[in-house]
Amino acid sequence: MRKFLFTLFSTLPLFSAPSFAQQDVPDGYPTEYSKIIDAAKTEKGLVIYSNVSTNNWAPFLELAKKRYPFLSIETTDEQNVWEKYFAESAAGARTADMILTFAPERWPDFVQRGQALDYKSPEIPHLPSWSMVLPGVYTAAADPFLIAYNKRAFKDKTPPMSMADAVAALKADPKLKGRITAYDPEVSLGFAFWSSWVKRNANGWSLIEALGPAMRPERSAATQREKIATGEQALAIFTSGAGIKVFESPAVKPLVGWGYPKDGTPVLFRSVAITKAAASPNSAKLFLDLLLSRDGQMAFAVGGQTPYRADIKPGEAPYTSYSAIVKAIGEENVIFVKPDASLLSGSDEFMARWNKALGR
Amino acid sequence: MGTALSVPAQTQSARVRAQGSGHTIQTAITIISIVLVGIALIPALVQMFLDKPLYYPDARFTIQNIVALVSDREVTATFGATFLFCSIVVLVSMALGTSSAILIGRTDLPGRSAFLAILLWPLFLSPQVIGFGAILAYGPAGLLTIWFSDATGLTEPWNLYSVPGMAVVAGIAATPVTTLYCLTAAIQQDPNQEAAARIAGAGSLRILFRIILPIMRPALIFAFIMNIVNALETLAIPLIIGGPVGIKLLTTLIYDKSFESAGLPQYGLVSALAFALMAIVGVLFFLQRLALRQSHRFVSVGAKSIQPKMLALGSWKWPAFLLMAVYVVFGVVVLVGAVFARSLTFILSPDVSFFDAVTLQHYSDVLSVEVYRRSILNTLLLAVVGGALGTAFVAAVAMVAQRSNYRYRRVLDAVAQLPRVLPGLVVGLGVFYASMFVPGIDLLRNTIWLVLIAYLIRFLSSGYGIVSPALLQITGDFDRAAKSVGAGWTTTMTRIVLPLSKQALLSCFVLLMILIIKEYSSAVFLMAPGSEVIGSTMLSLWTQGLAGPVAALAVMQIVLTSILTSIVTRILGVKLHG
Numbered sequence: 001m002r003k004f005l006f007t008l009f010s011t012l013p014l015f016s017a018p019s020f021a022q023q024d025v026p027d028g029y030p031t032e033y034s035k036i037i038d039a040a041k042t043e044k045g046l047v048i049y050s051n052v053s054t055n056n057w058a059p060f061l062e063l064a065k066k067r068y069p070f071l072s073i074e075t076t077d078e079q080n081v082w083e084k085y086f087a088e089s090a091a092g093a094r095t096a097d098m099i100l101t102f103a104p105e106r107w108p109d110f111v112q113r114g115q116a117l118d119y120k121s122p123e124i125p126h127l128p129s130w131s132m133v134l135p136g137v138y139t140a141a142a143d144p145f146l147i148a149y150n151k152r153a154f155k156d157k158t159p160p161m162s163m164a165d166a167v168a169a170l171k172a173d174p175k176l177k178g179r180i181t182a183y184d185p186e187v188s189l190g191f192a193f194w195s196s197w198v199k200r201n202a203n204g205w206s207l208i209e210a211l212g213p214a215m216r217p218e219r220s221a222a223t224q225r226e227k228i229a230t231g232e233q234a235l236a237i238f239t240s241g242a243g244i245k246v247f248e249s250p251a252v253k254p255l256v257g258w259g260y261p262k263d264g265t266p267v268l269f270r271s272v273a274i275t276k277a278a279a280s281p282n283s284a285k286l287f288l289d290l291l292l293s294r295d296g297q298m299a300f301a302v303g304g305q306t307p308y309r310a311d312i313k314p315g316e317a318p319y320t321s322y323s324a325i326v327k328a329i330g331e332e333n334v335i336f337v338k339p340d341a342s343l344l345s346g347s348d349e350f351m352a353r354w355n356k357a358l359g360r
Numbered sequence: 361m362g363t364a365l366s367v368p369a370q371t372q373s374a375r376v377r378a379q380g381s382g383h384t385i386q387t388a389i390t391i392i393s394i395v396l397v398g399i400a401l402i403p404a405l406v407q408m409f410l411d412k413p414l415y416y417p418d419a420r421f422t423i424q425n426i427v428a429l430v431s432d433r434e435v436t437a438t439f440g441a442t443f444l445f446c447s448i449v450v451l452v453s454m455a456l457g458t459s460s461a462i463l464i465g466r467t468d469l470p471g472r473s474a475f476l477a478i479l480l481w482p483l484f485l486s487p488q489v490i491g492f493g494a495i496l497a498y499g500p501a502g503l504l505t506i507w508f509s510d511a512t513g514l515t516e517p518w519n520l521y522s523v524p525g526m527a528v529v530a531g532i533a534a535t536p537v538t539t540l541y542c543l544t545a546a547i548q549q550d551p552n553q554e555a556a557a558r559i560a561g562a563g564s565l566r567i568l569f570r571i572i573l574p575i576m577r578p579a580l581i582f583a584f585i586m587n588i589v590n591a592l593e594t595l596a597i598p599l600i601i602g603g604p605v606g607i608k609l610l611t612t613l614i615y616d617k618s619f620e621s622a623g624l625p626q627y628g629l630v631s632a633l634a635f636a637l638m639a640i641v642g643v644l645f646f647l648q649r650l651a652l653r654q655s656h657r658f659v660s661v662g663a664k665s666i667q668p669k670m671l672a673l674g675s676w677k678w679p680a681f682l683l684m685a686v687y688v689v690f691g692v693v694v695l696v697g698a699v700f701a702r703s704l705t706f707i708l709s710p711d712v713s714f715f716d717a718v719t720l721q722h723y724s725d726v727l728s729v730e731v732y733r734r735s736i737l738n739t740l741l742l743a744v745v746g747g748a749l750g751t752a753f754v755a756a757v758a759m760v761a762q763r764s765n766y767r768y769r770r771v772l773d774a775v776a777q778l779p780r781v782l783p784g785l786v787v788g789l790g791v792f793y794a795s796m797f798v799p800g801i802d803l804l805r806n807t808i809w810l811v812l813i814a815y816l817i818r819f820l821s822s823g824y825g826i827v828s829p830a831l832l833q834i835t836g837d838f839d840r841a842a843k844s845v846g847a848g849w850t851t852t853m854t855r856i857v858l859p860l861s862k863q864a865l866l867s868c869f870v871l872l873m874i875l876i877i878k879e880y881s882s883a884v885f886l887m888a889p890g891s892e893v894i895g896s897t898m899l900s901l902w903t904q905g906l907a908g909p910v911a912a913l914a915v916m917q918i919v920l921t922s923i924l925t926s927i928v929t930r931i932l933g934v935k936l937h938g
Contacts, residue, residue, distance in 0.1 A: 053900050053901070053906075054729050054731045054732065055725070055904075056904070058729075074890075076887070076888075076889060077900040077903075078884070078899075078900070079899070079903065080884050080885070083413060083625060083885075084884075086413065086416065087415040087792060087885065090415040090416075091415065091796040093796060093805065106624075109624075181604065184603065186603075186616050216521075216604035216605060217604060218604055219600075219603050220600075220905065222902055222903075222904075222905040222906065222907045222910070223492075223495070223600065223604075223907075226492075226495070226496075226707075226708075227499075227501070229707045230499075230501040230707070230708065230709040230710065230711075231501050231709060231710065231711060232495075232500050232501035242904065242905060243905060249706065250706075251707055251712070255712065344624065355606070358606060
């Protein structure tokens with residue numbers, strides 16, 4: 001990893017540009033940007049609540065440390081970012097300067113409560129317009145959800161790469177019953193992409209109903225991956241793209257195959273915003289702009305997140321990238337799961353139908 | 361203050377001293393307990409009547425949370441499965457726990473100290489890891505399942521993904537606590553009663569059922585109530601095992617409704633569940649009080665003490681050994697062994713040779729990250745300091761509640777039992793609020809010491825459950841004898857009762873350390889960069905889908921806890937068992 005980073009950074013054009021060290025302001029940024037840098041130098045550390053693990057943050061933090069050595073950055077990895085932020089900011093305590101997480105159902109509420117700082121990043125011209133749906137909220141990564149399968153279970157057969165394929169495979173081999181795992185829509189993340197997937201596919205519900213009785217949903221990618229690898233499960237429909245790193249490792253590769261679902265690959269936005277209660281807003285701005293820059297996206301990708309800038313071509317990022325997904329399945333088969341207030345309610349009707357389809 | 365006032369004050373305190381010194385300290389202990397438990401309880405009480413988390417400016421009054429708990433169709437539909445689940449959990453835990461405690465603490469069972477050491481392992485692991493181990497070992501593609509199928513030709517020898525399946529796993533996870541609760545009571549028995557029975561010609565079995573078990577009744581009842589509550593609030597194992605096949609229990613349903621799919625968390629529903637549990641526990645404790653009305657009947661530590669004679673098992677020796685071995689091997693070693701094997705392999709699959717997949721990568725993944733290392737050190741510090749402070753506090757509370765004439769001792773007894781039913785998240789939220797509004801505590805914000813306060817509240821009942829029955833077994837004659845030679849309450853307690861309950865205090869200390877090492881939920885709101893704990897690291901790794909490092913961390917947890925336990929027992933010079 002370290003070696004990879006080294007080669008990555010040494011090839012980055014910005015590092016060799018002599019102008020960078022002198023004027024401090026990144027290329028192409030307005031000159032007033034130096035004011036933000038100066039202000040950040042007087043701030044006392046940057047706190048980020050996120051759902052990214054320490055390991056996955058590491059390559060990007062290394063880059064940030066190099067670029068802005070005066071920043072002291074603390075990141076968390078937790079499931080409770082919103083409640084902690086709301087409780088702390090309501091009590092006037094020190095809280096996050098920045099929030100970075102999926103939770104498409106919670107972001108609109110966060111913005112509506114006036115908690116997101118409406119900051120205009122100088123990176124905006126380089127970002128795809130679809131990645132910015134709420135004022136002040138940017139996309140840090142666009143992570144795909146995959147189909148994975150146990151190679152022994154599909155020996156000498158073509159593994160299904162869509163829900164329709166999966167239904168056909170089940171018809172051909174009834175022994176797959178109980179051996180198909182899905183990401184559970186009881187979990188808000190699962191609901192977010194399943195409901196988006198159904199909206200896109202007119203025959204979506206009939207496919208779910210055909211597959212339902214054979215499905216055993218899981219709430220965690222960890223159990224999904226274990227069960228696919230051991231062969232307890234033959235097929236996983238929608239498992240986290242963060243698993244590519246694991247699926248491609250030498251020990252797991254002979255056991256597990258994976259691909260992008262052809263009838264719709266959910267791509268989830270890992271959104272990021274500076275908070276209204278931020279104690280270090282200028283440090284947060286530097287951090288955010290770096291994260292959205294090409295260098296930042298590449299470093300974030302080394303940690304396992306999926307970069308989405310148009311200037312990152314298929315094969316450039318270590319695991320996958322938005323352009324690689326589009327190249328594989330075509331833009332029309334990408335389902336964006338972006339911040340959306342309607343995801344906050346309305347799961348009841350979906351769950352009733354889902355449970356019926358699964359025979360519960 | 362004027363002199364006119366100080367004279368009556370002196371007479372007042374003199375009168376108090378005449379009644380038995382210690383009134384001041386008893387009051388102090390009671391007030392501290394009420395404040396601590398109140399910190400956790402008051403926000404939960406308010407939350408129960410609000411439609412949104414209580415720090416939301418737009419939270420409104422509602423009684424919907426309570427209504428939903430009894431009238432919601434979805435909720436009532438879970439009652440059947442929940443009842444079946446709880447019955448099996450309590451049955452398994454009580455049967456295994458009590459028999460292990462008696463066999464280990466009271467008989468000449470061969471290898472009993474080794475059994476005890478292994479038997480406690482599930483206690484060191486978070487329930488999620490135990491569920492994970494169960495899938496690896498006993499799931500449809502589990503190592504034991506496949507081995508058993510190959511040996512017998514049965515295709516589906518058992519079904520882990522069923523209510524009984526997950527209940528047995530949850531029961532096995534709960535067994536060590538039952539064992540610890542009953543062990544002290546089993547060891548601390550008056551040998552004279554047994555000797556008398558022997559002289560009267562009673563055999564071992566008769567002594568077991570007519571003397572040992574009845575005398576253990578306070579501990580058995582405590583353990584029984586704790587098990588019911590534990591079964592009712594068990595979450596992680598039903599989620600990981602029952603989730604895929606759609607089994608819903610009361611807790612998993614509330615978890616789904618309140619944390620995940622609804623988007624906005626409904627802590628009100630969680631609070632309502634907590635108070636419903638509290639009501640159930642209240643009834644149980646009332647029944648317990650009726651059952652233990654004459655506590656002195658259970659006194660077993662008297663003035664004339666001789667080393668208790670171990671009950672000879674005779675011809676039962678090897679059958680008992682075999683039964684114990686079956687439980688320890690298949691209930692503990694296989695579960696933990698599967699986790700251990702997973703920690704050392706890239707993947708644990710019947711399709712791959714263990715030796716092809718073997719690696720130390722997961723250990724270095726955990727240990728090479730500074731935050732993870734810090735979480736381990738923080739947890740160790742919390743375990744030792746928290747275990748010691750907690751034991752001192754539990755002992756103080758138990759002495760006032762069980763061995764004093766203090767007017768409000770019954771209140772204190774009830775207060776000490778309350779935190780048992782408070783979900784960790786609720787306790788954490790309460791402490792979080794205290795750190796905002798109580799002067800002094802705010803200095804502890806973002807440090808592990810705030811987490812420590814939450815742990816002390818959260819585990820008060822768990823420690824109390826061990827110390828309190830043990831105190832009931834020490835005869836009141838000592839107190840009266842001490843009083844007659846002029847000793848006050850404080851002296852009697854510190855010089856006589858405390859030394860005599862060394863065994864129970866040690867068990868309490870060890871239990872608190874273990875519980876602290878694996879705790880997570882009450883720290884959720886209190887954690888800040890720098891004050892991470894092992895539980896949070898584990899959850900973080902798990903949600904990232906990194907099962908290997910989770911297994912590695914679980915193994916480190918077992919090793920650390922075992923080392924700590926053995927250091928403590930050695931330093932204090934007491935053994936965990938007779």
